[in-house]
Amino acid sequence: MTVIAPACEAELAEAIRAANGPFAIRGGGTRSPAADRPVLSTAGLVGVVLYEPGALTLVVKAGTPLAEVEDVLAAKNQRLAFEPMDHRPVLGTSGDPTIGGALAVNASGPRRVQAGAARDFLLGAVFVDGEGTRVRNGGRVMKNVTGYDLARLQAGARGSLGVLTELSFKVLPVPERVATLALACDTPGRAVAEMSRALGSPYEVTGAAWDGARVLLRIEGFADSVAYRAGELARIIPGLAPADEDPWPALRDGAALAPMERDIWRVSLRASHGAVLAERLREAGAAVQLDWGGALLWAATAPGTDLRAEMADLGGHATRLRGQGSTPARHPDPAPVAALAAGLRQKFDPRGLFAPEG
């Protein structure tokens, strides 16, 4: 297998210009790169370019391992608030996730429901498009509407519009205290109702998930404030009690579903529809979890199941993270929208070098 690992943007651009067939773009290699394409690795594009804790901004090369980024921030008591998911447990891969990879799939964890997705914390990006042109967009300030937001367009584009080389993010302080509250609950309908009650309250819930047996709520902030809000939430949701463990990394990564020999799906839909779909899938024998107050559904289904057939009336979209089915892994967009996306890919990558593989 050919691996090209440019050491700088110029080398990357050169490699792209010289290419005569599609690449598999690889960050940390945690998401199973295809074997039949040469690998274009960002491993040579690493390091923090600028970190200004007083301005809450971090500029970093795209190939920098996530762990390294998190360490740098932790030293100043700051963090990436979107808590990117780690794909390794579900995909059974190894390697170190990179910041570029996280952004390229818009990997967002439980805090997405309150703080936002990876895309929401992105301030700017540099990428090299399919013709080897370096493009800079956005910047490193909190508010920036200068020109089109091509940086955010890269979030979730999986490199299909270009190879990310440098990213800037808004970072946030690490809160003084984190608390998790749990409520026994075995039906998705009730779980979503309780999560909606919590998320619709002024007590700033930063995680609201259902693991199949319990509703889990997270609150973060100054210690006194966390204690106060925990008390108020328990008042409006009787039965809610402090939980000792930290369930959030496992919920973020779908860790409970990973060991099952099933297909794994991640479905984004409106919260109340999350309850409906969860109920349908459970009846069909799937293992289901909910996050984002119900707006993110995780399902482990029998291999080959077409989950999308169950949600035709619900809207949203489903991604098959793991498994081989006859249906595409990514949710097809409606024709006029798909045409716009295809048009953009044609413009930024006319030779199809970065065409997604599935």
Added chain:
Amino acid sequence: MELPSPNPAILDRRAEIVARLKAALPAGTVIDDPRGLVAYECDALTAYRCPPLAVALPRSTQEVAEALKICHEMGVPVVPRGAGTSLAGGSLPTGDAVVIGVARLTRVLETDYADRIIRVETGRTNLSVTGAVEADGFFYAPDPSSQLACAISGNIGMNSGGAHCLKYGVTTNNLLGVTMVLMDGTVVEIGGAHMDAGDLDLLSVICGSEGQLGIVTEATLRILPKPEGARPVLMGFGSSRVAGACVSDIIEAGVLPVAIEFMDRPCIRACEAFAHAGYPDVEALLIIEVEGSPAEIDHQLRLIRGIAERHGPEVIRESTTAEESAAIWLGRKSAFGAMGQINDYMCLDGTIPVTELPLVLERIGELSAQYGLGVANVFHAGDGNMHPLILFDANKPGDLELCEQMGADILKLCVEVGGCLTGEHGVGVEKRDLMTVQFSEDDLEAQLKVKDVFDPKWLLNAAKVFPLAVTEGRRP
């Protein structure tokens, strides 16, 4: 500021264009009387004006699609308009363009508190979105100062921010889905009531595209539960530099207020005259707001006061009543208008890294002396989004040009220290020619490619955002 000269071939067909629009749209939708067109010759940036060829004010997505389809077929440029409150000339017409305004699309289509979303037609004003849900304890977070009047369509076009974006993010962070009409009349649904895109995140590029990719007629927005309480505190300082340093210290300390606003003396006086908020008469004022329960508010304010006191504030005063808080915000949000009592002005919108505030404020002072034009500063200090108001006399020949030059110098300074030309108002026509200061030719070309896909004939709002020389050959 150069405006492209209208295409004579289009002007010649004016009667035909108007006739086709009138035939396709209900009576009272198309304005073509020259007197009436004059009122649509500009938005809130009055320095540049040009009456359009015609104005259409449709009442539905379908009518918007009809109007666009006709213009597309006839090759007529279109300038979309929301409430016409752009400070960047976002809805400034060209003489050969049809203005399509969405002001009559104001309905609330769906409200769902369990899912915390609202779907509205985009002519609805920002504040009336909150108005539709506040009795039930919710609000729509982005709060541009013009929120009383500005429309959601324009908020999406400019990716509008506001004072409370420090905590809640800007429009793009609160927008879930849109119904958009493309230039050829195709209606597309992008996003929905769910979070994040399945494939490409087209919403992210639509939001902030200044009406160049399509006309958004409906939007699904995130609504949030209102905090238990909120309290602004006023802090007066002896100089802008010290106030700027205080802001950066607060942010670094890890206390995140929901808003940190800055006003200097000229602005304080103008706002006080309108809102009677009891602002102290100081050189530089910070309005810092925190939210939560009374105890949480007290705790945060204690921390903030602790930091501020190291900078020797002249005044620290917490608001004690809801009426007082409302007056404090009314004054701040009316700052641009209130300055109108005193002078003509040009409002800038550059953003800088917060750590550069003291330096940039000082340099602006120097430029003011150099050009002999006064400057009043009012801005969102917490996120470095500055609004220097350059004061000039619109009736004095040459003053506008001088003002434009000074504005360009300030914006170049913003870019120089690591910032950008515009934080929330948009490029529009005002900052169009400065885009090359911030972007390379390749950077701009990449943006143009996006428009090529959405609007291949370059008919939508095409004289904006990018320097005319850069778009030459693409525009009809």
Added chain:
Amino acid sequence: MQTNFTEDQLREPGIARANEILRACVHCGFCTATCPSYQVLGDELDSPRGRIYLIKDMLESGRPADAETVSHIDRCLGCLACMTTCPSGVHYMHLVDHARAHIEKTWTRPWPERLLRGALARILPYPGRFRWAMVGAKLARPFRRLVPDARARAMLDMARAPIAAPSAMDQPQVHPAAGPRRGRVVLMTGCAQKALDADINAATIRLLTRLGIEVVIPEGEGCCGALVHHMGREEEAKQFAARNICTWMAQMEGLDAIVINTSGCGTTVKDYGHIFRNDPLAEAAAEVSAKAKDITEFLATLDLPAPERHGMRIAYHAACSLQHGQKVTAAPKTLLQAAGYEVSSPADAHLCCGSAGTYNLMQPEIAAELGRRKAGTLMALQPEAIAAGNIGCMTQIGARSGVPVVHTVELLDWAWGGPEPAKLAQG
């Protein structure tokens, strides 16, 4: 905002004032958000910002008014919500007054409109004529559907209201204070109001005298001039106003206030100073304006005894002339609360009900839509009665609300020892 007047033009005081107003406008568009006609029509030409533009264009060019401009200026209710909203302090009222006068001078309206406006100008300000007109309209009502003009139909509809018998109380006289005299006021008894509802003046007089205030109704006072002023008939308006000024100036000694209980009139009387600013009467007019007080404004200055509580749920409708024209916003609600009523305000309280002087007669469609919206927001409060400080609003809302609409002063009179308002007793 930039303006383009010549030196010559600016020598004319009206233009100079218009220029000053236009220069303050920054075109921010805030005014559009609180403009009722824009809310209904959605065209900027029907908003203050659009009208300011049309007026600017008309005045700068010095040309006569045209049909397009006139139609949009005519759709302005004159509610002045825009002035409350405007952060730049643009004096829209003086600008639109100037424009209306310019229209009146330079534009010939189509004859049916001339006829209608002429008739209104000759009838409304005179209670006697107005009463007879109402009787006539009542007789004509059965033939309403044969009337081709919506405006004329709207006039006939007004005759749905019962015609008030002339009252002895509001004839020229002095009503002495009950007990020791604590003050002395002139009461402006109004014109159309007298014909539509005699109870308001009666309640005002009872309440004031009971509170120790001598109430003078001088011989010679009449219409404030607002009705014709808003039609652009400057000279007629000034004749009405001058007569009032002279009448009231004779009463100035020891006078605490000129009390007005129709807020539409109050706004105009308070503007006499400006209307006569370039006139020999300037000083007297300014003095009169300074003395003019809305009834609630005046009552708020008095020490009030403990009320007789009736515990009624009242929705308070803020008349535009009161809240925007005179900026009297707190007093009526505070007084009603002090009187023991449970008071609430509707959503969009800043929006006009559509009455606006003769507006409901001249622009019946827009007025009806605004009336419908206002009644809706008021009734959403589930009140037992609605209170307002202006007869026009009372008539407009009363036709749509389903609960009695009373004048604020009637409720106050009831709480402080007066009879239960007849409208409540009947309702």
